[in-house]
Amino acid sequence: MTLGPRGLLDFDSLFQKLYPSLFRYLHRLTGDADVADDIAQEAFMRLLRQSLPEAEVRPWLFTVAMNLVRDHARKVERRSRLLTTAPVLVSSTPLPDESVERSEQVGLVRAVLEQLSVRDQQLLLMREEGFKYEEIARVIGVAPASVGTLIARALRRFAELYGSSR
Amino acid sequence: MAHIEEGMLQAYLDNEVVARAELDTHLAQCTTCAAELDRLRSASQLFASVVHANDIVAPTSAAFTAIRAARRPIVRKPAALVRVPLARAAMLLVGLAAVASAAIPGSPVRAWISEALRSVGGVQQDETAIPAVQPAPEPAPSDERGAAAVTIEPADGRILVVLSGATAEATVRVRLVKTPRASVQVSDATAQSRFRTGPGRIEAVSIGSAEVVVEIPRAALEARVELDGRPVFEKNRDQLRLHEPPAASDSEFVFKGNR
Numbered sequence: 001m002t003l004g005p006r007g008l009l010d011f012d013s014l015f016q017k018l019y020p021s022l023f024r025y026l027h028r029l030t031g032d033a034d035v036a037d038d039i040a041q042e043a044f045m046r047l048l049r050q051s052l053p054e055a056e057v058r059p060w061l062f063t064v065a066m067n068l069v070r071d072h073a074r075k076v077e078r079r080s081r082l083l084t085t086a087p088v089l090v091s092s093t094p095l096p097d098e099s100v101e102r103s104e105q106v107g108l109v110r111a112v113l114e115q116l117s118v119r120d121q122q123l124l125l126m127r128e129e130g131f132k133y134e135e136i137a138r139v140i141g142v143a144p145a146s147v148g149t150l151i152a153r154a155l156r157r158f159a160e161l162y163g164s165s166r
Numbered sequence: 167m168a169h170i171e172e173g174m175l176q177a178y179l180d181n182e183v184v185a186r187a188e189l190d191t192h193l194a195q196c197t198t199c200a201a202e203l204d205r206l207r208s209a210s211q212l213f214a215s216v217v218h219a220n221d222i223v224a225p226t227s228a229a230f231t232a233i234r235a236a237r238r239p240i241v242r243k244p245a246a247l248v249r250v251p252l253a254r255a256a257m258l259l260v261g262l263a264a265v266a267s268a269a270i271p272g273s274p275v276r277a278w279i280s281e282a283l284r285s286v287g288g289v290q291q292d293e294t295a296i297p298a299v300q301p302a303p304e305p306a307p308s309d310e311r312g313a314a315a316v317t318i319e320p321a322d323g324r325i326l327v328v329l330s331g332a333t334a335e336a337t338v339r340v341r342l343v344k345t346p347r348a349s350v351q352v353s354d355a356t357a358q359s360r361f362r363t364g365p366g367r368i369e370a371v372s373i374g375s376a377e378v379v380v381e382i383p384r385a386a387l388e389a390r391v392e393l394d395g396r397p398v399f400e401k402n403r404d405q406l407r408l409h410e411p412p413a414a415s416d417s418e419f420v421f422k423g424n425r
Contacts, residue, residue: 012230015230015233016226016230019224019226019229019230020224020226023224023225023226023229024221024224027220027221027222027224028217028220028221031220033222033225033403034402034403037225037228037229040229041229041232041233044229044233045233045236048237109216109217109219109220110220112216113217124213125217127180128213128214128217132182133177133180133182145173146173147173147177147182148172148173148174148175148176148177148180148182149171149172149173149176150173151173151176151180152172152173152175152176152206153172155176155206155209155210155213156209158209158212158213159208159209159212159213162212162216
């Protein structure tokens with residue numbers, strides 16, 4: 001099944017199948033639902049201009065999405081360096097009442113994930129999305145034989161950081 | 167006994183090895199490797215449970231609608247592309263002819279151009295300004311005088327509360343509520359206090375030293391409270407931003423006027 005100008009129906013079903021996974025991956029990576037949605041939509045818009053075998057679509061989408069995440073991070077960093085007004089106080093105050101515990105948990109997980117390298121976050125999150133080692137290797141740009149070791153070390157680092165943060 | 171390398175154990179755990187039987191045999195006999203496999207399994211389960219806890223529902227339908235709208239085809243008009251070059255050529259010829267004619271003393275074209283320049287110069291000397299393009303005005307808000315409390319529905323999940331005319335004694339309490347409507351209540355309202363509302367927007371002007379209670383629905387996608395032109399409270403989905411330290415924070419956020 002090939003995606004192309006005659007493949008509009010294919011795009012629609014691929015979108016329904018892959019968008020939730022891509023959004024979930026991006027949301028876990030960035031911690032921002034709006035950014036995750038914007039980047040996922042942009043990746044699918046770019047997919048419309050491609051003609052790919054179905055097996056290539058998911059790795060392609062996630063590769064494009066990661067490039068967009070990096071672009072976004074660079075823009076955010078550039079913007080914060082150009083700010084001339086006093087920085088706005090950003091409080092990490094969680095929602096009161098029953099959301100306190102959840103908000104603390106969200107903050108804790110983000111804080112731990114951000115201590116991992118971007119590559120480690122990608123490795124672990126792609127693995128959670130069910131990618132095979134060969135696909136992970138292709139997207140991240142490492143040798144397939146090294147993926148197992150990289151994942152094991154990333155998991156160990158995550159467990160250590162998470163344990164020490166509680 | 168040689169142990170299984172960490173990466174191989176991880177691959178075994180992830181069903182990425184072909185020769186599982188060999189590894190099964192080793193793991194049955196080697197407590198060190200079996201313990202290491204358990205540690206990897208625990209770390210994997212910890213990661214999965216932790217990231218799953220933060221997941222939210224993907225906005226698939228909304229995203230699909232947005233992409234469909236962006237995929238509308240662009241209508242091209244090939245006839246126009248043919249006409250443009252001819253029109254440009256014609257204008258060029260006319261222009262050249264006019265320049266040539268204007269060069270001739272006493273020519274009517276020269277007189278016409280001179281008159282046109284004079285009239286332009288006259289406009290400039292009179293300094294008749296070209297009116298600036300005015301920004302489209304906001305929808306005229308409804309004016310509710312004398313009301314002590316106003317409630318509205320969010321507009322597309324968004325709420326904006328604008329409070330103005332506060333003295334240093336004014337107190338603004340912002341609360342998150344389970345109800346779907348936003349509200350602003352002004353206690354000890356003065357005769358000058360007024361409410362104005364628009365889609366997803368409440369304005370309370372001339373609040374003086376009153377106590378103002380702002381209730382924001384938890385379900386609101388975005389909400390913002392401004393006090394005399396400065397933002398004090400923002401909500402974006404489940405994230406809050408407080409632009410200045412609130413006076414107290416138990417089940418509400420309290421801000422004072424005129425800092």
